[in-house]
Amino acid sequence: MFRMRLFSLLLIFLLTVPSVYCGETVSDALGPEDAKTVDTILEKLKITMEYKRNEGTLAVLSYEELYLPLNDTEKKFLKDLQALSPEALGIKTPHLGIPQNMPDLVKIENQPVMKDGKPFPVSTQYLPRKVYEQYELMMKAMEKELGTRLYVESGYRSPAYQLYLFIFYLVQHKYSVKETARWNAFPGYSEHGYPDKQAIDFISQDGVSGEENPALFEKLVEYEWLVKYAAEYHFKMSYPRDNPMGIGFEPWHWRYDETPETRKNKS
Numbered sequence: 087m088f089r090m091r092l093f094s095l096l097l098i099f100l101l102t103v104p105s106v107y108c109g110e111t112v113s114d115a116l117g118p119e120d121a122k123t124v125d126t127i128l129e130k131l132k133i134t135m136e137y138k139r140n141e142g143t144l145a146v147l148s149y150e151e152l153y154l155p156l157n158d159t160e161k162k163f164l165k166d167l168q169a170l171s172p173e174a175l176g177i178k179t180p181h182l183g184i185p186q187n188m189p190d191l192v193k194i195e196n197q198p199v200m201k202d203g204k205p206f207p208v209s210t211q212y213l214p215r216k217v218y219e220q221y222e223l224m225m226k227a228m229e230k231e232l233g234t235r236l237y238v239e240s241g242y243r244s245p246a247y248q249l250y251l252f253i254f255y256l257v258q259h260k261y262s263v264k265e266t267a268r269w270n271a272f273p274g275y276s277e278h279g280y281p282d283k284q285a286i287d288f289i290s291q292d293g294v295s296g297e298e299n300p301a302l303f304e305k306l307v308e309y310e311w312l313v314k315y316a317a318e319y320h321f322k323m324s325y326p327r328d329n330p331m332g333i334g335f336e337p338w339h340w341r342y343d344e345t346p347e348t349r350k351n352k353s
């Protein structure tokens with residue numbers, strides 16, 4: 087079923103000259119059978135995800151672990167989904183690729199985020215070493231000026247975890263692949279899985295994040311500080327309001343990006 091849908095999506099894309107493609111012509115909510123497959127996959131993966139979360143290794147989930155509890159149809163569904171072209175869905179983010187080797191990651195545990203006066207658990211996160219070092223430098227500067235800092239709600243994500251997240255959010259977006267793609271990247275297209283442009287989703291000390299409250303994040307003094315100073319630490323906001331990539335405004339999502347000058351000096 088999904089293969090048929092996939093084929094027709096690509097056909098629609100091919101029949102539509104990209105320059106006049108308005109991004110609105112694809113009606114893409116999954117049919118009941120595919121939606122049921124998604125539900126089944128999520129149900130089957132519950133134990134794996136719970137285990138990985140408790141172990142603090144959810145963000146580095148492998149494809150092997152992802153596929154282990156699934157049957158052939160379910161595996162194929164995920165593989166077809168991953169092969170889908172974001173361009174056909176109106177997404178214009180560049181293909182970054184999937185790094186061959188696992189980067190040198192720093193594990194970030196027990197971040198002291200509080201919410202409504204109580205500790206707010208943030209799952210264990212990972213960042214490539216050089217990105218972690220810049221992030222810590224930036225936070226020291228922020229703390230010095232504001233007395234508060236930001237923490238990492240989401241850092242590095244393996245491609246398998248990115249794929250899992252996509253179907254997890256599919257349900258929340260009424261099984262619309264297109265709407266989900268506006269908010270959650272495909273593996274290979276996510277800055278969370280690409281160490282050279284590693285993205286961090288920030289959460290404030292008192293628990294304000296994009297996940298919890300997108301509108302509130304933009305009002306934070308910490309956000310204002312980032313807009314002013316993040317570039318000094320090689321962090322850039324990837325998806326400003328009304329960005330040409332077709333991605334929703336994400337004031338909490340900043341990527342590590344060396345300036346051309348820095349890159350020139352290093353190479």
Ligand SMILES: [Zn+2]
Nearest residue numbers: 285286287339
């Ligand atoms: Zn993000």
